[in-house]
Amino acid sequence: MASINYPQPVIDLIQELKRLPGIGPRSAERVALWLMQSPKAQPMVLAESLVAAKQEVSLCGDCGFFTTSAGCPVCSDHNRSRQLLCVVENATDVLPMERSGAFDGYYHCLGGKLSPLDGVMPEDLNIRALLRRVKGMSGVEVVLALGADVEGEATSNYLAEMLESLDCSVSRIAQGLPAGGGLEHADELTLTRALQGRRKF
Amino acid sequence: MASINYPQPVIDLIQELKRLPGIGPRSAERVALWLMQSPKAQPMVLAESLVAAKQEVSLCGDCGFFTTSAGCPVCSDHNRSRQLLCVVENATDVLPMERSGAFDGYYHCLGGKLSPLDGVMPEDLNIRALLRRVKGMSGVEVVLALGADVEGEATSNYLAEMLESLDCSVSRIAQGLPAGGGLEHADELTLTRALQGRRKF
Known part of the structure; x- marks a missing residue:
């Protein structure tokens, strides 16, 4: 048998x-x-979706967000503020920022974060294009919106250093209590950051 | 924007x-x-797998298990016992039975179980083909291996009635404690069935 x-x-x-x-x-x-x-x-429909998504969608050569033959929906939107450039890790981080409704500038996706242990070095990220863009947008505020983990911190520090000599200001998004979260659920590091980042009421 | x-x-x-x-x-x-x-x-590989699986695989016209152009792997296996025919709900139930290694006969997949509330009636299941097969395998033991839920029970009872007049014996797989399960985790119905199904040691 x-x-x-x-x-x-x-x-x-x-x-x-x-x-x-x-x-x-x-x-x-x-x-x-x-x-x-x-x-x-x-x-069959799933198979076709996979093929279509792979063939029709690519990453924008300027900002790194998803784009189709119709052009990048962010870069081609001239109603955005040219005074703001938000740096995120991945193309997938753009949508959460957009959904918040709190940002109306342009984006720059690095395509990852520095992580020497995993072999991700500065030249593996979309950093050269960022510096070129910042040079072309004189007086822009570069908002670093990277993750609050070790690699995110390291990447933020590296970028701040690289941007220092350019005609731009650099800021980073705040770390603190998540909305709706009580103090009893926050870990010590989060509370430390929340205290360090306190602002006048 | x-x-x-x-x-x-x-x-x-x-x-x-x-x-x-x-x-x-x-x-x-x-x-x-x-x-x-x-x-x-x-x-693209995933898309190709989907297309290949959909195009190359169908259900065997006799037993209802998955088959390709090479023929049904169960029906074409002449080393199996022609004295045993196991009735299961779905083609996916054949593999667990095979993995147990405790059955060496043929299978018949109903394609579902009776469920009048969901509109599944006897004519929606692969029952006519079952009766035809049983007639062709005189003296066969039909082993009902359907689920132990209400619909499975109803389907078993219906099949037992339909098979009564044919030249075959009908049995069903036992209900009782699952292997490795202690009494403290068994619900009352399982223990009732286990007691009812007790055998001489």
Whole structure:
């Protein structure tokens, strides 16, 4: 009696799904079998979406946000303030900033953060283009909006140093209590930062 | 200032990923952006796997298990016992049975279970083909291996009734304590079934 397994195409599909972030072997099997069996599943539509997203979307050569053949939606928006340039780690960080509604300038996505342990050095990030842009926007305020972890801090410090000699001011977003968070849930470092960043009421 | 969103192909991809079972809006966004950004992502390979799995794999017309152009791996295996036919709900139930190594007969996948509330009636299941197969395998033991929930019970009872007049014996898999499970974790119904199903030591 031969041992039975799923047909090879199904095994291949499970294998590919398993590579996605947050999807383990069991989820991958469940998703693959749902795709094969459920009358509601549209595996072909999903496949087409993947191909379309990969083929039609690229990163803007200036700011690093997602762009299509229609042009970068940020860089081509001339109603934004040319006095503000927000530096974020990844293209995916632009949308949370936009949803906050508190920023109306331009963005610059670094494509990562400095992390010598993982082999990410300054030349691996989109820093040269940032310096060129800042030179072209004289008197701009560069807002560093990088993560509050060690690599984010290191990247902020490095950028502040590089920008020092240019005609721009450099600021960074505040660290402190998250909205809605009580003191009892805040860790010591967060409270230290919140105290250090206190402002006149 | 126009509000910024991901390009349409990325939004479409997030939409499609969100339809997968167990994947919510946040996971879908995370997976889509990982597929767009990570150097390790292979969206085209995933798309090809989806197309291949959909095009090359179908359900066996006899037993309902997954099959390719090479033929059904179960039905074409003549080393199995023709005295045993195991009835399961879905094609996905065959592999757990096979992995147990305790069954060497053939399978029959119903494609679901009776559930009048969800509009699943006997004619929606692969029951007619089951009766035809049983008639062709005279003296076979039909092992009902359906779930232990209400619909599984109802389906088992219905099948037992339909098979009564045919030249076959009907059995069902046991209900009781799961392997490794202590009494303190078993619910009352499980213990009732375990007691009812007790066997001479």
